[in-house]
Amino acid sequence: MKTLARIGAALAVLALSLPAAAQPWPQKPVRFILSLGPGSGADIGARLYADRLTKMWGHPVIVENRPGGDGVIAINAVIQAKDDHVLLWGPTANFVGHPYSLDQLPYDPKELVPVARVSGTVVTLGVPTGMSVSSLKELLATAKQKPGWLNWTTAVTMTDIILEGFLKTQGIEAQQIRYKQPAEAVNDLISERLHLYSSAYAIVRPQVQAGKVKLLAVQARNRVPGLDLPTVAELGFPGLNFEGLVGIIAARSSNLPSAARERIAADVRTVAKDPLVAERLAATAQLNVPGDATEFAASIDEQVKQLAAAAKLLGIKPKQ
Numbered sequence: 001m002k003t004l005a006r007i008g009a010a011l012a013v014l015a016l017s018l019p020a021a022a023q024p025w026p027q028k029p030v031r032f033i034l035s036l037g038p039g040s041g042a043d044i045g046a047r048l049y050a051d052r053l054t055k056m057w058g059h060p061v062i063v064e065n066r067p068g069g070d071g072v073i074a075i076n077a078v079i080q081a082k083d084d085h086v087l088l089w090g091p092t093a094n095f096v097g098h099p100y101s102l103d104q105l106p107y108d109p110k111e112l113v114p115v116a117r118v119s120g121t122v123v124t125l126g127v128p129t130g131m132s133v134s135s136l137k138e139l140l141a142t143a144k145q146k147p148g149w150l151n152w153t154t155a156v157t158m159t160d161i162i163l164e165g166f167l168k169t170q171g172i173e174a175q176q177i178r179y180k181q182p183a184e185a186v187n188d189l190i191s192e193r194l195h196l197y198s199s200a201y202a203i204v205r206p207q208v209q210a211g212k213v214k215l216l217a218v219q220a221r222n223r224v225p226g227l228d229l230p231t232v233a234e235l236g237f238p239g240l241n242f243e244g245l246v247g248i249i250a251a252r253s254s255n256l257p258s259a260a261r262e263r264i265a266a267d268v269r270t271v272a273k274d275p276l277v278a279e280r281l282a283a284t285a286q287l288n289v290p291g292d293a294t295e296f297a298a299s300i301d302e303q304v305k306q307l308a309a310a311a312k313l314l315g316i317k318p319k320q
Helices: 002-006 009-017 041-057 069-081 093-101 136-145 157-169 182-190 201-209 258-272 275-283 293-314
Strands: 030-034 061-065 086-091 112-121 123-128 150-154 174-176 196-200 213-218 244-251 286-291
Touching: 030 041, 030 069, 041 061, 041 086, 041 112, 041 244, 041 258, 041 275, 041 286, 069 086, 069 093, 069 244, 086 093, 086 112, 093 157, 093 293, 112 258, 112 293, 123 182, 123 201, 136 150, 136 213, 150 157, 157 174, 157 293, 182 196, 182 201, 182 213, 196 201, 201 213, 244 258, 244 293, 258 275, 258 286, 258 293, 275 286, 286 293
Parallel strands: 030 061, 030 086, 150 174, 150 196
Antiparallel strands: 086 244, 112 244, 112 286, 123 196, 123 213
């Protein structure tokens, strides 16, 4: 863009007359719309990247928080903008679960075009420290012996269905407790009104460090650096695998050029190599796992298939 600024008036007029796809991207400030509020892991990650991408792109990268509506508010804000400089940044678990959680889908899923995978949210299984359970195997055995005893919850619709489906395969009768705020679930976990919480590690970490919550496993496919915890697959329960995905998504109707998508993904990889970025992501319980549009789309497709399998097991059909 600095080079363009030096070009004479005639060439500037010519450049402006070219089709948008032929012009370098970005041409103006870029907005990242988040489905989560300030201070969340995704929000911290977005601001880390925004700061560095601003310098790389020569235009401000602005982070806007649009929480609420299970991610629908943020998604619609991006779609309705019809602007290739407005992108969705956030977890995929929200919209992947929408066909099962919303009676009427208020947007066209085909509008969501993967651009780049950025990070992975570390999801853990936590129990009250005061509860006399030392392992996931022991917890499940206790739940089998005491039908209806286990109270459980998760953070989003997708993990709701995955965990409920898993419990069914284990022959366990359990009760899901729903919460509007994660803090309420953590408080009930500590007091043993809740017995199992599948959540982002960041949500329970303060209570884990305070010795009030005990973690039994991570639901990631691989072990998480810095956490001395086995994966659910290692413990013999691969059906509980869950890969939390955070990435950048464009609205199809914005007509973001393919060259721009490729540039965004390449620049995300470049930023991810910064040791400070990896360190800050780890501090918010996120894995540094950048990927291009193809890799991101494949990861989302895997989530969709996993959710569909669990829903089928429970006899749950998409509402749309």
